Amino acid sequence: MIFKLFRSRHGDDAVVALNARVNAAARAPALYGPGFIPDTVQGRFESLAVHAVVVLRRLRALPDPAPDLAQEFVDRLFLEIEHALREIGISDLAVPKRMKDYAKGFYGRAKSYDEALASGDDSRLVEALARNLGASHPDAPARLATYIKEADKRLADLDLAAILSATDLFPDAAAFVGGEIRT
Numbered sequence: 001m002i003f004k005l006f007r008s009r010h011g012d013d014a015v016v017a018l019n020a021r022v023n024a025a026a027r028a029p030a031l032y033g034p035g036f037i038p039d040t041v042q043g044r045f046e047s048l049a050v051h052a053v054v055v056l057r058r059l060r061a062l063p064d065p066a067p068d069l070a071q072e073f074v075d076r077l078f079l080e081i082e083h084a085l086r087e088i089g090i091s092d093l094a095v096p097k098r099m100k101d102y103a104k105g106f107y108g109r110a111k112s113y114d115e116a117l118a119s120g121d122d123s124r125l126v127e128a129l130a131r132n133l134g135a136s137h138p139d140a141p142a143r144l145a146t147y148i149k150e151a152d153k154r155l156a157d158l159d160l161a162a163i164l165s166a167t168d169l170f171p172d173a174a175a176f177v178g179g180e181i182r183t
Contacts, residue, residue: 014164015072018055019080021169025151026051030174035137036144041088045081046133049106050148051170052077053113058155058163066160078103117152125149140177147176 026047032039037047052073059070081102085095109132116124122145129148130141151170158166 012072015069015076018069018073018164019076021167022051022055022077023048023080025168025170025173028170028173030172030177031144033177036133036135036140036177038134038136041084043134045102045105046109048077048081049109050113050129050133050144051151052106053110054117054148054151054155055163055169056110057114057117057152058158059160061156062160069160078106113148117149122149143177147171147173150176 027044031037031047032043037043056070056073059066059073078099082095082099085098086092090098109128112128112132113125116128122142125145125148126141129135129144133141133144135141135144154171155163155169158169163169
């Protein structure tokens with residue numbers, strides 16, 4: 001039984017690579033320009049959450065083994081968040097509480113974004129992004145929603161093999177949110 005703890009899961013390499021690509025997309029500099037997502041720990045979490053949700057939506061819609069891979073992806077995502085919290089100096093005693101808060105926040109956002117994307121109602125997605133991402137300009141959530149909808153549409157055309165091998169799962173953020181927002 002204890003040997004299960006040391007055995008590699010079937011998709012570990014694929015999950016690590018997928019997680020790295022989602023993290024890279026969530027860190028695109030264009031997303032953090034003036035008026036967009038605040039470049040803070042919370043802002044980075046918000047961006048990571050919305051990018052992860054788009055990937056999870058597609059993985060859960062695909063046949064086996066994609067749903068299992070989706071769970072491994074979430075597990076890896078939270079492992080990375082825990083490592084990041086420790087790296088920024090959160091104490092060992094505080095990490096479990098923070099992780100519980102992040103998990104609750106992630107699943108709430110996942111539900112909100114998933115429902116908004118599934119409904120096809122752009123205003124619901126814009127509202128959810130405005131509520132969660134903390135963009136300081138009123139036009140930013142609509143631009144971010146356009147980017148997220150395009151990412152969702154792009155992923156909808158991919159099967160599991162394509163998701164695992166694609167180098168760019170997300171559109172170029174600068175094409176959607178780039179450029180200065182004038183106040």
